[in-house]
Amino acid sequence: MIKKIFSYLIPIKIYETKSSLSKSIEVTWTNGELVLDSENANYSYGSLQRILRLGLKNIGYEKIVPMNHVLVLGVAGGSVIKTLVDEIKYKGKITGVEIDPEIIKIANTYFKLDEVKNLEIVIDDAFEFVLKTKAKYDLIIIDIFQDTTMPNFLFETFFINRVCSLLKSRGFILFNTMLLNDSQNLRNKKYVSEFFKNEFQIKTIPRVEVHNELIVIEKLN
Template sequence: MIKKIFSYLIPIKIYETKSVLSKSIEVTWANGELVLDSQNANYSYGSLQRILRLGLKNIGYKKILDMNHILVLGVAGGSVIKTLVEEIKFKGKITGVEIDAEIIKIANAYFKLDQIKNLEIVIDDAFEFVLKTKAKYDLIIIDIFLDTTMPNFLFETFFINRVCSLLKSRGVILFNTMILNETQNIRNKKYIAEFYNKQFKIKTIPRIEIHNELILIEKLER
């Protein structure tokens, strides 16, 4: 409790480790809440939770409550899952895919992720999982970073088409992206252009927390 109180004055790191994939994973008290960070970015809770909560609000909590199955690609500490379960009161199935098993251990220990009964965690590469899964989803949340870097495959046509094929009719993709320079800005514009003249409705929520741009994609009925 003392650390929580003092965290309003200065962040207090309580745990730090490394994994095969991450140079630094830190659990810190900041402004009265526990957050999960990499060396240069917020991975869960804190600003990231605010970003993805805004995306969910744009989809509509009522619409989410009517969904049956949500896929989260990139779990980290599980802040978006906590928003779904604790704030929105989503009761359907959530499948979370995370490549870094060490991060899931931390999420269970510090953020009680393993206590969420309607959550299934799969330790796998998101690209591989998307190729293998036979399920269809009402909502796919893509939140994949290695520190401040986003894997190139997320923006490739093959992956885009495969993810879209996993959506049910009227299903939605919520894609969290980071833009740090003009090259990445152009990358996002090309990504959005992939959906023109297709059966999708797309919109962006730009520059959240300075560098983040959310992309919302809805699959229209045919």
């Protein structure tokens, strides 16, 4: 409790480790809440939770509550899962895919992710999982970063088409992206303008928490 109180004055790091996939993973008390950070980016809770919460609000909580199955690609500490369960009161199935088992251990220890009853965690590469899964989803949340870098496959035609094929009718994709330079701005513009045709409705929410842009895609039929 003392650390939580002092964190309003200065961030207090309580755990730090490295994994084979992440340079640095830190758990820190910041402004009275526990957050999970990489070396240069917020991975869960803090600003990331605010970003994805805004995307979910844009879709509409009333649309999310009756959904049957949500897929989260990139779990980290699980803040978007906690938003779904604790704030939106979503009771359907959640499948979370995370490539780094060390991060899931931290999420279970510090953020009690393993107490979420309607959650199944799969340790796998998101690209591989999307190729293998036979399920259909009402909502697919894509939040995949290696520190501040987004893997190239997220913007490749094959991956995009495969993810879209997993969506049910009237389903949504919520894609969190980071824009740090002009080439990434152009990358997002191309993504929005070239990959989604008549059967999809797409909108962007730019400059969320300065460097993030949310892309919300709805499958119309």
